[in-house]
Amino acid sequence: MVLAATQDDVIQTVRACGRHGVPFVARGSGTSLSGGSLPVADGVVIALSRLNRILSLDPVQRTAVVEPGVINLDVSKAAAPHGLYFAPDPSSQLICTIGGNVAFNSGGAHCLKYGMTANHVLGIRAVLADGEVVQLGGASLEGVGPDLTGLFVGCEGMFGVALEITLRLMPRPELYRTVLAAYHSLEAAGNAVSQVVASGMLPGALEIMDNLAIQAAEAAVHAGYPLDAAGLLIVELEGERIQVEAEFAALIKLIESTGPYEVRVAKDDADRARIWKGRKSAFSAVGRLSPDYIVQDGVVPRSRLGEALATIQRLSGEYGLRVANVFHAGDGNLHPLILYNGRNAGEYDRAEELAAQIMEMCIRLGGSITGEHGVGVEKRRYMPVLFSPVDLEVMAEVRRAMDPDELANRGKVLPAGDAPSLASHQPHPLEKAGIITRE
Amino acid sequence: MTATLDLLIVDSIAGVQEAVAEGGRLLPRGGGTKPATGAPPGAAAMLDLKRLTGILEYEPGEYVFTALAGTPLAEIQAELATHGQYLPFDPPLVEAGATLGGTIAAGLSGSGRQRYGGLRDFLIGARFVDGQGRLVRSGGKVVKNAAGFDLHKLLIGSLGRLAVLVEASFKVFPQPPAYATLRLQPASIEAALALMARLGAAKFDLEAIDIVANDAGNPHLLLRLGGLETTLLARMNAMSEWIGRGEILRGDEEARLWRETREFGWLPNHWQLAKAPVTPEQIPALERWLAARGAATRYISAGNLAWIGWPGGWEELSEGLRTLRLGAVTIVGTPGSLWLGTPGNMAMIARMKQALDPAGHFLDFAA
Numbered sequence: 060m061v062l063a064a065t066q067d068d069v070i071q072t073v074r075a076c077g078r079h080g081v082p083f084v085a086r087g088s089g090t091s092l093s094g095g096s097l098p099v100a101d102g103v104v105i106a107l108s109r110l111n112r113i114l115s116l117d118p119v120q121r122t123a124v125v126e127p128g129v130i131n132l133d134v135s136k137a138a139a140p141h142g143l144y145f146a147p148d149p150s151s152q153l154i155c156t157i158g159g160n161v162a163f164n165s166g167g168a169h170c171l172k173y174g175m176t177a178n179h180v181l182g183i184r185a186v187l188a189d190g191e192v193v194q195l196g197g198a199s200l201e202g203v204g205p206d207l208t209g210l211f212v213g214c215e216g217m218f219g220v221a222l223e224i225t226l227r228l229m230p231r232p233e234l235y236r237t238v239l240a241a242y243h244s245l246e247a248a249g250n251a252v253s254q255v256v257a258s259g260m261l262p263g264a265l266e267i268m269d270n271l272a273i274q275a276a277e278a279a280v281h282a283g284y285p286l287d288a289a290g291l292l293i294v295e296l297e298g299e300r301i302q303v304e305a306e307f308a309a310l311i312k313l314i315e316s317t318g319p320y321e322v323r324v325a326k327d328d329a330d331r332a333r334i335w336k337g338r339k340s341a342f343s344a345v346g347r348l349s350p351d352y353i354v355q356d357g358v359v360p361r362s363r364l365g366e367a368l369a370t371i372q373r374l375s376g377e378y379g380l381r382v383a384n385v386f387h388a389g390d391g392n393l394h395p396l397i398l399y400n401g402r403n404a405g406e407y408d409r410a411e412e413l414a415a416q417i418m419e420m421c422i423r424l425g426g427s428i429t430g431e432h433g434v435g436v437e438k439r440r441y442m443p444v445l446f447s448p449v450d451l452e453v454m455a456e457v458r459r460a461m462d463p464d465e466l467a468n469r470g471k472v473l474p475a476g477d478a479p480s481l482a483s484h485q486p487h488p489l490e491k492a493g494i495i496t497r498e
Numbered sequence: 499m500t501a502t503l504d505l506l507i508v509d510s511i512a513g514v515q516e517a518v519a520e521g522g523r524l525l526p527r528g529g530g531t532k533p534a535t536g537a538p539p540g541a542a543a544m545l546d547l548k549r550l551t552g553i554l555e556y557e558p559g560e561y562v563f564t565a566l567a568g569t570p571l572a573e574i575q576a577e578l579a580t581h582g583q584y585l586p587f588d589p590p591l592v593e594a595g596a597t598l599g600g601t602i603a604a605g606l607s608g609s610g611r612q613r614y615g616g617l618r619d620f621l622i623g624a625r626f627v628d629g630q631g632r633l634v635r636s637g638g639k640v641v642k643n644a645a646g647f648d649l650h651k652l653l654i655g656s657l658g659r660l661a662v663l664v665e666a667s668f669k670v671f672p673q674p675p676a677y678a679t680l681r682l683q684p685a686s687i688e689a690a691l692a693l694m695a696r697l698g699a700a701k702f703d704l705e706a707i708d709i710v711a712n713d714a715g716n717p718h719l720l721l722r723l724g725g726l727e728t729t730l731l732a733r734m735n736a737m738s739e740w741i742g743r744g745e746i747l748r749g750d751e752e753a754r755l756w757r758e759t760r761e762f763g764w765l766p767n768h769w770q771l772a773k774a775p776v777t778p779e780q781i782p783a784l785e786r787w788l789a790a791r792g793a794a795t796r797y798i799s800a801g802n803l804a805w806i807g808w809p810g811g812w813e814e815l816s817e818g819l820r821t822l823r824l825g826a827v828t829i830v831g832t833p834g835s836l837w838l839g840t841p842g843n844m845a846m847i848a849r850m851k852q853a854l855d856p857a858g859h860f861l862d863f864a865a
Binding site: 141165170172177178197198200201202212213214217230253256261300302359362392427428429453454456459 | 557558559560561562582605607611614615616618619628632633634635636638639640641642643644645646647648649651652653654655656660671672675695698699700701702703725726728729732733736773774775776777778779799802803825826827837841842843845846847849850852853854863
């Protein structure tokens with residue numbers, strides 16, 4: 060384990076690993092939900108948490124240059140005095156690092172409108188796995204030549220290690236308006252999403268929670284959610300005050316026509332913060348209902364959400380395991396939580412089988428196996444279902460163009476991987492301690 | 499597949515694979531609206547993709563469509579418009595006949611990119627044929643996806659030199675139902691940039707922030723708002739008041755202004771056009787150099803991109819950009835000088851070329 064204090068420490072470590080053929084894994088806060096930062100047997104872990112300086116922040120160009128160990132939320136904090144913020148907001152943003160966000164192309168609750176991490180990274184200085192230090196992209200929103208920065212984001216640490224990242228900052232909206240609608244069925248909440256989308260509005264966030272998730276979140280943080288709702292919809296609009304007020308009036312009218320039994324509008328910032336706190340703590344809160352659980356991250360086309368939820372419900376019954384649903388309805392990113400007790404013989408295997416069924420359903424419906432958590436080790440075996448052998452071969456070739464000896468985070472993403480990584484199926488230790496929460 | 503000496507016309511993905519397998523040196527071509535990115539005479543056979551056309555999937559409720567590479571942007575925009583949607587990155591040369599594939603390969607976004615982002619922010623997946631004739635897919639058809647390496651990002655700005663893009667999937671958005679533009683005439687480019695910097699901290703959700711340099715004396719600063727018809731005028735008045743002056747454009751006049759921008763209608767006949775990524779702080783020095791040589795330049799997206807209308811030869815512009823430590827790609831004009839000034843990371847690009855087209859079936863970036 061190398062605790063890097065400077066960028067040069069990282070470069071020298073990567074080069075030393077290259078000289079001796081030793082695999083390495085770069086690590087930020089280690090919050091990956093796909094096992095993406097698990098160490099490799101007989102390999103080196105390069106810890107980047109001390110590389111946590113915000114090197115510059117330009118309010119006119121609206122960019123910040125940061126080191127990989129900077130915490131996600133700290134970028135927004137530093138930008139706040141200038142009326143700016145960093146848009147990607149994974150639920151772990153209190154603790155996850157920008158380096159990790161870059162490696163996994165992290166998401167959050169606002170991806171439909173604002174995109175994922177890749178949309179907010181303009182430039183990267185990195186040390187490639189073969190020891191070469193490269194500059195990709197720069198400070199401009201535009202570029203010339205292939206979008207190398209875009210390719211590097213989401214490489215899950217398999218091309219090299221980012222040393223300096225140029226982030227795009229966004230102006231903080233003048234006004235947020237948030238509404239909560241409670242429905243007697245999950246399907247009705249899903250239908251409301253379709254209607255909001257069809258109306259031509261572009262909400263910053265569209266989130267749904269099912270009853271199990273509501274119960275858990277309410278018990279944990281007292282967000283004031285209606286406890287008897289079968290489906291809870293959160294919609295948020297943001298932007299210029301005049302425009303948002305007009306759109307919000309139309310939104311409320313529309314939502315009232317979708318048959319909710321209760322509609323609640325956030326009265327002020329504190330009220331809005333409460334609503335979001337409940338939503339963002341739902342993962343860990345659900346975890347309290349069960350000693351063990353598996354989190355999934357599949358994506359389905361938005362129009363197939365109803366079908367997907369019905370299938371999950373059916374599978375839950377068939378396998379005799381509870382499944383809680385919290386998801387980003389706006390972008391079709393599901394987060395089913397499969398609850399099980401690892402002490403009961405065979406229950407873990409059943410949970411894994413159920414998880415596999417959900418994954419295959421996502422692919423069948425035209426979606427993806429991961430919306431924001433990445434492939435890591437966890438979803439590696441589904442890659443051949445989603446991609447053809449040729450697709451995977453070319454991905455491996457592009458990887459080897461930067462890492463000929465396959466030293467960087469080996470054993471992740473690509474199914475025909477090399478040395479196996481260690482594996483973990485338990486909640487993250489920090490999660491158990493209540494320090495981090497999940498999306 | 500129809501073949502003459504230097505032209506191959508294909509109408510299927512299999513046809514593209516066959517053409518690549520044939521082994522000659524190829525350069526894919528769509529609408530031919532960006533001639534400077536083409537091949538110099540005799541350098542490569544043209545792989546014409548205009549017949550590889552059509553929208554394959556479009557679900558308005560998903561905000562996603564998939565189309566073949568040769569599909570004209572005009573066709574896509576017309577289809578999106580019937581559902582009140584649009585391409586938020588505002589690609590140029592739509593009426594001139596630009597295709598989806600050509601726009602991706604050239605990496606071009608227009609003034610409207612200011613609001614939600616550029617082409618790279620909306621391309622969510624693609625299929626392409628690499629230099630070995632293999633059909634490869636990356637990304638997907640959903641708006642959020644973190645599975646596998648995003649190889650399709652490499653196709654953006656690849657100018658047909660890495661692979662042949664055959665199909666692409668994009669995220670789209672509902673289009674603002676109405677637009678209005680505030681036109682200001684600051685005393686100098688520096689004054690325009692200062693106004694722009696003030697706007698950066700303001701609360702206006704602008705669709706476009708363009709500076710038109712050298713336009714009959716004072717530069718023009720164009721600020722475009724879009725949104726509900728019922729609130730647009732109130733928003734425009736609020737912005738005009740905040741800035742303290744300006745002329746409000748609406749209706750046909752406003753639409754014409756942005757159409758002319760999108761189609762490069764402002765570029766004089768026989769002039770050349772280059773795209774240079776910039777930052778606001780680089781603009782004063784660049785503009786001084788360009789204005790002294792009679793160039794006509796538009797700085798779009800809050801000073802992040804310069805469209806350089808150039809009356810002379812590429813060599814002089816390239817030299818000037820090099821001294822300013824800027825790079826550019828040539829768009830309209832004579833082929834053969836793809837990149838000007840300080841190019842991007844050539845070593846990295848060479849690595850990608852080696853991975854996707856080791857035998858060199860497509861043109862080099864140098865040509």
